[in-house]
Amino acid sequence: MTKEENEKRIERLKAIVLSMPEKPGSYQFYDSEGTIIYVGKAKKLKSRVSSYFHTEVDRFKTKVLVSKIWNLTYTVVNTEEDALLLENSLIKKYNPKYNVLLKDGKTYPSICITNEEYPRVFKTRTINKKWGTYFGPYSHVPSMYAVLELIKKLYQPRTCQIPLKGEEIRKGKYKVCLDYHIKKCGGPCIGKQSQEEYLKNISQAKEILKGNTREVLKGMKEEMMKLAEELRFEEAEEIKQKYDLIANFCAKSEVVSHTINNVDVFSITNDENTAYINYIHVSNGSINQSFTFEFKKKLEEREDELLALGIIEMRKRFGSVSKEIIVPIPIDIELEGVTITIPQRGDKKTLLELSIMNGKQYKFDRLKQKEKLNPEQKSVRLMTELQQLMKLPRLPYQIECFDNSNISGTNAVAACVVFKKLKPSKSDYRKYNIKTVSGPDDYASMKEVVRRRYERLRDENERMPDLIITDGGKGQMEVVRExxxxELQLDIPIAGLAKDNKHRTNELLYGFPPVTIGVKTDSELFHVLTRIQDEVHRFAITFHRDKRSKSALHSELDDIKGIGPKTKETLLKQFKSVKNIKEISSEELSKAVGESKAKLIREYFENKKE
Known part of the structure; x- marks a missing residue:
């Protein structure tokens, strides 16, 4: 590989990394032949994967790995634990060259509840659904032991491996073990605990293992508080440690489920020209494949048609023989011996939601890549989104925003900023000294400025804005509308950015009477709108600060025609203040600045006194 080819390869990989999300997930590196050579996990995918391509990476093994990477893919999940489990599953399937495998070749442990008359509860790494029901696997082993200990303490399941039979118990064929004598077992083997009571306990243990631990945690918390009130802090701390471990562990994994095996999951996400179809394959209860591909639309194809094409294509490409396909919508397709399912709840629904999330993420990442190559595309997308949300008559190409600034009515000013294609057009910014308003009246000041702005644009036949945004709520919007x-009989849409009681912008208002437009406060569009608001506020404050500074340096000598800065400086240097200059004799004044200037100064102060 030449130096130029290597540089192009690195730049291409860096471009992919730039569009990755800061979400938990697993990433996969491929060599030039398309073989997976490394599988990793990350709490934040973008940060972790970008670290491989830093120039300061000095670990030899990492450099070797990076030199072999030709492509990379990733799968997003909701938690760091799911990322760990997904990584483990992919490593076992693909056996990548640069991954360190588990020394014992085992997987993470699970908890089994057997299918016996008197079920047992124990940890295992071997999964055989004929034996019982499995929960897990658990990547955090201390959490697993904590829940096992809790179940043993609360419900005392038997630990012996004798195949207990009800008939044999009634005949008295069994003897109790040590656990019964030390009160760690209820003695079902000798009839001291009924099968009904024993199975009820096992049923409650299953609820804990499913993550339905709210009541258990509530009871533990009450016990903890009671021990603390009795000053039994050591015992309370033991309960707290168990409480924290259970709380951390009880969330169910969505990338591993022992109830699902050999299933294909498909979902579809659309835009105007492209359909993005995500494919997830589940085998032996674990996700071992995740792939998103694009269909370029030729005609106005329906979602179900595109999804059906995607299913045929992906199953053929990956050689899938799964007997069940999970989809989000009904599709008109029949495959021999294959069941098509649209889940409404449970593990299958969770897998479908994970597929939908990955499809949307892929679409978003592709969009970001295109916008990096063509920045104008991003502006058009956001302007179109704003137009659709507010139902504006035209694309908001030019947006103008106003703000006032004063301190107790002094040095009152206002500012107008102009954004074109959602970017600041600083040559069009305007500053205004408030002329007709006395005192701190924001509404009257806003009226004056808006009137002056749009009267001038109208009289000079200049381009009017496509949208006016006020830095305020309903009150500001109303005075601008008036x-x-x-008054001016102009048809310009007016919006407002309102703040909450903590002075943080929290909603976009539009229409009369104003209504709240549903824009998420963490969305890209909302960030652009608040940037416009921050910019007009900054511009107004800066103008007000400059005016205040000039006002502080102004003196009456500045108002005398014929007295320039040098004469002013000479007088203040010699006589220290304007008050002293007023009181000195005409002779002293003439000696300082000459007769003609002394006459001007004397006449000014005499006229002012009269």
């Missing part, structure tokens, strides 16, 4: 619509 000027724009009632």
């Amino acid at each position: 000027v724009v619509e009632d």
Whole structure:
């Protein structure tokens, strides 16, 4: 590989990394032949994968790995634990060259509840559904031991491996073991505990293992508080440690499920020109394949048609023979011996949601890649989104925003910022000194500024904005409407950015009477709108600060025609203040600046006194 080819390879990989999300997940590196050579996990995918391509990476093994990477893919999940389990599953399937395998070749442990008359509860690494029901696997082994200990303490399941039979118990064929004598077992083997009571306990243990631990945790918390009130802090701390471990562990994994085997999961995400179809394959209860591909739309194909094409294509490409396919919508397709399922709840529904999440993430990442190559595309997308949300008559190419600034009515000013294609057009910014308003009246100041702005644009036949945004809520919007619509008879959409009681912008208002437009406060569009608001606030504050500074340096000598800065400086240097200059004699003044200037100064102060 030449130096130029290597640089192009690295740049291409870096471009993929730039569009990756900061979410938990697993990433896969491929060599030039398309073989997976490394599988990793990350709490934040973008941060972790980008670290491989830093110039300061000095570990030899990492450099060797990076030199072999030709492509990379990733799968997003909801938790760090799921990322760990997904990584483990993929390593076992693909046996990548650069991954360190588990020394014992085992997987993470699970908890089994057997299918016996008197079920047992124990940890295992071997999964055989004929033996019982399995929960897990658990990547955090201390959490597994904690829940096992809790179950033993609360429900005392038997630990012996004798195949207990009800008929044999009634005949008295069994003897109790040590656990019964030390009160760790209820003695079902000799009839001291009925089968009904024993099975009820096992049923409650299953609820804990399913993650339905709210009541258990509530009881533990009450016990903890009671021990603390009795000053039995050591015992309370033991309960707290168990409480924390259970709380951390009880969330169910969505990438591993012992109830699902050999299933294909498909979902579809659309935009105007492309359909993104995500495919997940589940084998032996674990996800071992995740892939998203694009279909370029030729006509106005329906979602179900595109999804059906994707299913045929993916199953053929990956050689899938799964007997069940999970999809989000009904599709008109029949495959021999294959069941098509649209799940409404449970593990299958969770897998479908994971597939949908990966499809949406892939679409978003592709969009980001395109926008990096063509920044104009991002602006058009966001303007279109804003137009659709607010039902504007035209694309908001030019947006103008106003803000006032004063301190107790002094040095009152206002500012107008202009954004074109959602980018600041600083040559079009305007500053305004408030002329007709005395005192701190924001509404009257806003009216004056808006009137001056749009009267001038109208008279000079200049381009009007496509949208006006006020830095405030319903009150500010109304005064702007009174000027724009009632006085000037102009048809310009008006919106407002309102703040909550903590002075943080929290909603976009539009229409009369104003209604809240549903924009998520963490969305890209909302960030752009708040940037416009922050910019007008900054511009107004800066103008007000400059005016205040000039006002502080202003003196009456500045108002005298014929007295320039040098004369002013000479007078203040010699006589220290304007008050002293007023009180000195005409002779002293003439000596300092000459007769003609002294006459001007004297006449100014005499006229002012009169």
